[in-house]
Each structure stands twice: as structure tokens, then as C-alpha cells.
Amino acid sequence: MAGQQLQGAASMLTLAVIIGAFAFVPTTVQSIGVCYGVLGTDLPSRSEVVQLYKSKGINLMRIYYPDKEALAALRNSGIGIILDVGGVDVVTSLAASPSNAASWVRDNVRPYYPAVNMKYIVVGNEVEGGATNSILSAMQNVNSALSAAGLGGIKVSTSVRFDVIANSYPPSKGVFKDAYMTQIARYLASTGAPLLANVYPYFAYRGNPRDISLNYATFQPGTTVRDDGNGLTYTNLFDAMVDAIYAALEKAGTANVMIVISESGWPSAGGFAATIDNARTYNQGLINHVGRGTPKKPVALEAYIFAMFNENQKTGDATERHFGLFYPNKSPVYPIRFS
Template identity: 75%
Template sequence: MGHGPAMATQHVASMLAIALIVGTFASVPTTVQSIGVCYGMLGNNLPSSSAVVQLYRSKGINGMRIYSPSKPALDALRNSGIGLILDTGNGDVLSQLASSASYAASWVQANVRPYYPAVNIKYIAVGNEVQGGAAQQSILPAIRNLNAALSSAGLGAIKVSTSVRFDAVANSYPPSSGVFAQGYMVDVARYLATTGAPLLANIYPYFAYRDNPRDISLGYATFQPGTAVRDSGNGLTYTSLFDAMYDAVVAAMEKAGAGGVKVVVSESGWPSAGGFGATADNARAYNQGLIDHVRRGTPKRPGAVEAFIFAMFNENQKGGDETERNFGLFYPNQQPVLLLFFLGRRSMAPFMDDAGAASVGVCYGTSGDNLPPASTVVGMLRDNGFTVVRLYWPDGAALAALGGSGIKVVVGAPNDVLPELASSASAAAAWVRQHIESYHPSVAFRYVVVGNEVPVGQTQYLVPAMENVHAALAVAGLGHVKVTTAISQGTIAVHLPPSAGEFTAEARSFMPYVVAFLERTHAPLLANLYPYFVYTLGGGGGMAVDMLSFALFTAPGPVVQDGEYGYQNQFEASVDALYAAVARLGVGGQNVRVVVSETGWPTAGGAAASVENARTFNQNLVTHVWNGTPRRPGKRVEAYVFALFNENLKEAGVEQNWGLFYPNTERVYPINFSA
């Protein structure tokens, strides 16, 4: 990592009044992109390279950067599948690579050929934040020589680039004004355009914020909603400093005649201690925001951005400011400094083994007098690969047990507290302090669900309560925790065909206000959607279809044709019907994502309630969530199975028989929760 005092200004100190311009802008997620982490080794207490690689794999981290060709690290990376940025180093190595083609060839023979392709070397970085005119002039000749050496060795698939600090770009505000500060970078950019290699750029909003907190708000620097900055040069709106800095690099590439070159963020991060704004909460907000954000891209470059967080560990032998030793995601003993959830190859894996992570979340209901203790339940969740759990109220025992587990938590503010939360901001603040702030960051909260299937007579409290809880979380520095509500399936009047989806008249009296709140705060809409009830209550809209196979995901082909879209199961039809109902409100909401906060199938107590049908539905659900829906193909549906246990204090009948497990922790039926 080359960022030090000289890097601090990041050429964005001129971004006047950014913190004062307030607005909203929402991005729609596209394809999921894995994010890498830089493996720095400037510490005398770090774990072995083999242990480090295992740590990467266990946390679902699919990319690594190392700053020199460390043999132990390269050996440990064999057959790991982790994509690697391999640095050459600066100094003498750089000058020799530039001056000698034979040295470049020997460097490839020593540091690349013995490892590739067992080690997935994606990029070679020729120099990191190279300073000084002579050294900078060596970059392009060194890249040329390494490219030639790789080609001669039959390794031309490996791309060669260099990693630059952000101050290689001048006039970075507004982003459209970005231009390279020195001519050598124009030559490098144009050469990269001929080889198909990306430009590697180290982008640190932290240093820009630290040096200009008057004009750059903390929220804007850490991906929090509430600030929008319009670039009059390109007409684009920016809601994060990261996007503005990234697009300034893109603008500089365009002005150099290399607009088609991809920009890879080779370092970015936020320190957890040691300086102004360097706190664990800010570091978590920034790094989690980066992880979640890169799949969306930037206003100028929508689509996934490849990025690497600095750094894997706190490194006790780094020089410079104290912050330099506190960028790590982990302590040297491999315990997390920050609780983050990485976007792995196919799932959001919260510091868990990606291969074993469940595809769905699970609802942990507690309406039983024979349920196991919360500590046992958390062990069950982890053993079965569940990475997120829904609680219906802030159960202190459950929250305490979930602390440090790495399992994300969706927690409810139950219906009976809505009047108080709605009428009193101080009551909402007290609720947040008691039930959220006191457990954070040990417990990783995902959503606060204000009300569950709020009944008639209480809906007038819903949005005021959501507003007050949202404000209380923001004041507590927990603005990344989204506030939402869970609506019942009964609010949807029409399920089939999905394009005709519409809310009931009663729901239309409050849902426009709910949707407007969710749109403004970038929160999802939670909905409890049960194909079981659509089937048993005859919700097919009079359509002549085999509703049982449609409900169980077992229909052999499309059953409902809705214009150009064919539907093979009720689950996907209900999700798209809800999207249609939101759109039909006419209040926006096109960026409000639907999360299925409950779904499942009972094993006994009612029509079609059987162990075999429950197993069939839930197993197929696990697989189908990855497919998206006909109108949103490939966009994973976030879903939660109801419920973890059969609960004997619920109403007799089907209500007692939704569990995946008996209270004695035995499975009700065999099921694989990982797709």
C-alpha cells in the first residue's frame, strides 16, 4: 500500500459544498461481482500464507493482491481459484524490468511460469504508486518488456498494468474534468488500450474526507444516503465520493484517448483507528458500502466494478501515520476487526464458507414452550450454513447469542410498539439504543422491520414509526441498517397474471407512503408470500391451471403466459405481481427491491400440508431463488423460509407445522439449504 501523507489530499479538496447539497439517487444492482482484498505482509505477527489463503477461502473472498512475488504466498494460492494481482515491486526491480528484456524474461521464468495456471494470476502490477520522474518514465518500458516476456512464454493471457495513486489525476472535481497530471500517464493509458489490460488505481475517499471534512460529508464518503452532487459537465448525479473519484479517473482515460480501458480499483479502504474519522463504525460503513456498491458500478460506468479492499490485516511494521497500521479487516490472530459480508461467487457470505452457505435465510419464531436455548439455535444456524436470520422481536437472549456469530440479523419492532414509536422520536431513539446500538457491532443488523403484517387500525402508525426509527439509527451512526416493514400476502388483490398485480383498496390507503419512504431511504419492501395459501385459498384468479404443481415448483413448463413472460411457479409470479402492484401505485418505487420475508409450506394440519410437499417446496425454493423471476432474470430473490421450528404455542393446525426442525433440533425432513 503506497498511501501516506503525500497521498492525503487526493486532489479533491476543491469539492466545495459537497456536504451541503442534499438529494437522493438510487442505483439498481446488476450482476454480482466478487471483491478482492490486499494481502500486505508488513507485520511480524501475521499468520502463515497457507493460513491466510484458507482464511480468504473460508470468507468467500475471491481476489487477492500481493505486493511482491512471495513464494510462500504463491505456493499457498495453488488451485485456490483466487484471482491474483501480482506486484513486481518498485525500485531496482522496476528499473531493471524497464532496461533489460532479458531481466524481464528471467523475472517471468522465476515468478510466473512455475505457478501459472495453478495460481490464477490475472494482472501483474508494474510498480505501485511510483514517484519521481525517472522511475515514472520506467513504467511503460517495463510493461512492454514484461508483456513481451509473457507472450514468449505462452502466458499472454496475463495482463500487465501499473497501479497509480489518485493524484495522478488533476482537476478531479467535477469528475468530468479529470485529466492526467503528467504526460507519462497518457502514454501508459494509450498502451493499455492496445493490450486490453486495465488501469489499476488506488482510490481512498478516506483521505479526501480527512483533509476536507468541512466540504465533504462523512455520509458522502462512506456510501450513506442523503447527498447528491450533480456534475454539470456530464449531467450525471453522484451520491458517493467513491463514484466521483472513480469517474474522474475514467474521464482522464477518455481525455488520453483510452476511454475503452477498464479501471480496476487496486486499493481502497478506511482505517478503524489512529486518526481523524478512523473508527470501526466508519470503517465498517465504508467497506461494507464498497462491497455492496461495486456490483452497481458508477454513474459513468454502470455495471460491476472490480475492486480490492486494503487490507486483510492490521500490519504492525508499517510506517507513517497510526492509521497506516489500522486498515485491516482482521487482526493478526485472524479475528475480525470489522464484521463484513462479502459478495461471493453466488451468495452474500458473511465471513462463512461460501460453498456451505445457505441460499436462503430462515425465520426464528419463538412461540413454543419446548424450544432449545438461543445458544443452541445459533449453533444450528451455523451448522446448516444459514447466514441471515429473521427475529420477530428484539429477543435479548437471541441477540446475545448471535453476537460475533457472523450471522446477519433482520429484527422486528413488533406491532404493539408502533403507536409509541410513531408518536415519539425520543421513544424511537430509546428503542434503538436498547435493542440495536447496545448489540452493535457484535450483532450484524441487516434490517429493522417496523411492524409485521400490520392490521387494519394500526397502519396509520406505520410510516411515522419507520421515519422515527430511521432517524434514530442515523443519529446513532447506524444509517447502514435499513428500516422497512413486512406486508402480508393479503395486501395483494391480484396475483395472476403477474402484470395485473394490484394492492387491495385497503392497502392502497397506506402503501404509497410506505413505498415513497423505502424509495427515499434505499430500503427494500419485505413481503410474506406463501404459494401454499394462494393454492389452498384459490388465488388462481379463475385461471385453469394445475395449481399444486405450480405452487410446488414442479410444473414441467410454463403454466401461466403473461405477454412475453412464461411463469412456471407461483413464487416467481407472486414476486412479479408485487412489483407490478408497487408500480401501479404511481408514486415511483421502481428502485424498491422486493424481499420475501416469509415463505414456506406446512407439513401437517391442513389441505396439501404434508412432509413431502413441504420438502419439495422448500428444496425447490433454495434452488430457484438464484434464477430471479421472468421479469428480473438472474437477479437473486432474497428470501426467508418460515420457520426454523414447529412452534406448539401457535394456533392449532397448519400454524404449528411450518418448521424445518423439531424442537429437539432434529430435522423434520432432509433438505440441502445450499443451492
């Protein structure tokens, strides 16, 4: 999951004092999913997890590698999934030769599709450093392998951190920091696939609480920020961050590429501003909001909350182990409605 997001997402804002309490107003949510991580010692079985998704009306899931047991449990469930290929070593292997990609598709996609509704194959999650040079070749090889297997309806993309964007404030200034992202965006435009992005207002707020209001970061009312570059106004940080990515796509000549939010969430414990109240407020706000899209793209936005469970084997900051909507015993960390 996420490391540090860009801390300056709204660093120049002078924010008003927020008055009043926020009342959730549910809207029709067309595409809200939850990421399913398995880095815990006490998590329920894969089949129990699929039943929990269904019982809560969660119709989209992201899994981070071809987990055979999970894929088997997902058969005929109707749940649409994002399937990650796995770690950087897998991305490098897929980039190395078309035959490696063909073998990967043969072993991890063909045995399950269409009984398992695979929406996107994700080639790399938050890949950094020299390995970024392998992403595009790996995507091309996987796309070719899917087409050769008669599975060309599954879209291939990659999932990026928000800090692939430079100059993110105001949103209209957004631009890709590195050339490889422009190449990836142009390839996505040619295939009709979306760009998957992990967008965490939590990390931006944690990095700059002086200039970013907690209410602005958690979908609560009271702040309106005008972007003179595009003439749009923003009432929450999530929209501003997503529209900065859309601005970067435009500058790359790929304004037709849509965005899927492949991760977003707020921790309920373990660090600064990581409380149950803040986590519930953010995640419920996200669910209620994404059906409206963003000021720049006011169409329903597909988004995946991170994550289904608290995972006690995650490394890094203590917050990393407290992003779950549910405890491993399947009881909710806090009340939340998915529709």
C-alpha cells in the first residue's frame, strides 16, 4: 500500500474556519470496491471473505497477486476484480519476453475467466526506480498474450502513487514528473484502458496539517478553493488530487484516459489523525461522493477503499496495520454504509 503521498497537495491554501457538523447524504454509488490484502496471521478464509463482500453489497475487489484460493472462491460470485500480477520481480519477468507473459496468462487468467469477472490486470503497484522502465513493455506483452488467448476484453494498466504528479497545486498545474508516465498514458489511450491511481488525502494532510484542513481532507463542508487555472472550485482534497492527475493526462495528450482510484483510505489507529472517527468520516465520504465524479470530470468514478481488514503483518508505519474496514473476526471497525 501507499507510502508517503505528495505532502504539498494544497500547501498554499489559506483555509477558512470550519463550522458545523457533517451529515452524510448517501448518493447512488455505481462503482465502489474494497482492496483485499492478506498480510495478517488471523484473517478469515478466502471463501468467508467472498461471502462477507457479498453480504455487505461490495461488488468490486482488488487482490494483489494471483491468489489461487481467492480466485477459486470468486468463481460465479459476480464480484468484479482488479488482479495485480504481483511484485516488481513479476513485472520484470513479464517485460523480459512475450512467452513469459503468455505463460502468466495461461496459468493465472485462462483457468478462471469468465467465471471470475476480471476487469483489470495491473502490471505493477507503485513501482519506483529503475523498474519503472519495465512497466510499459510488461503491459504490452500481457495485452498481446490476452489477445492471443481470446481475452482481449480484460484491460491492462498499472497502479501509480500520487507522487508521479509534479506541481499538484492548484490541480490545473498537474503534470507527470517523469517521461515514462507520458509513454504509459499514451499506451493506455491507444488501448482504451484507464490509469489506476492510489490517492490518499490522509498522507497529504499528515504532511501539512498547517495548510490543509482536516475537514477539507475528509469530505466535510466549509472550505471552497478556486483554481484560477481551470475556473473550477474544490470543496475536498480528494477531488483536487484526482483532477491534478487528469490535468497531467491532458498535458500528455491523453485527455481521453479515465482514472480508476485503485486505493484510497484513512487509518483508524497508529499515528497522527488516525482515529476511528476520521477513518469513518473519510471512507463514508468517499463512498457517498464518488458517484458524482470530480469538478473536472463529473462522471461516476470507480474507486477501491483500502482495505477490507486490519493486517497485522504489514510493515512500515503503525498506521499501515490499521486501514481495515473490518477486524479479522469480520466485525466492523466502525459502522459504514456501501449504498
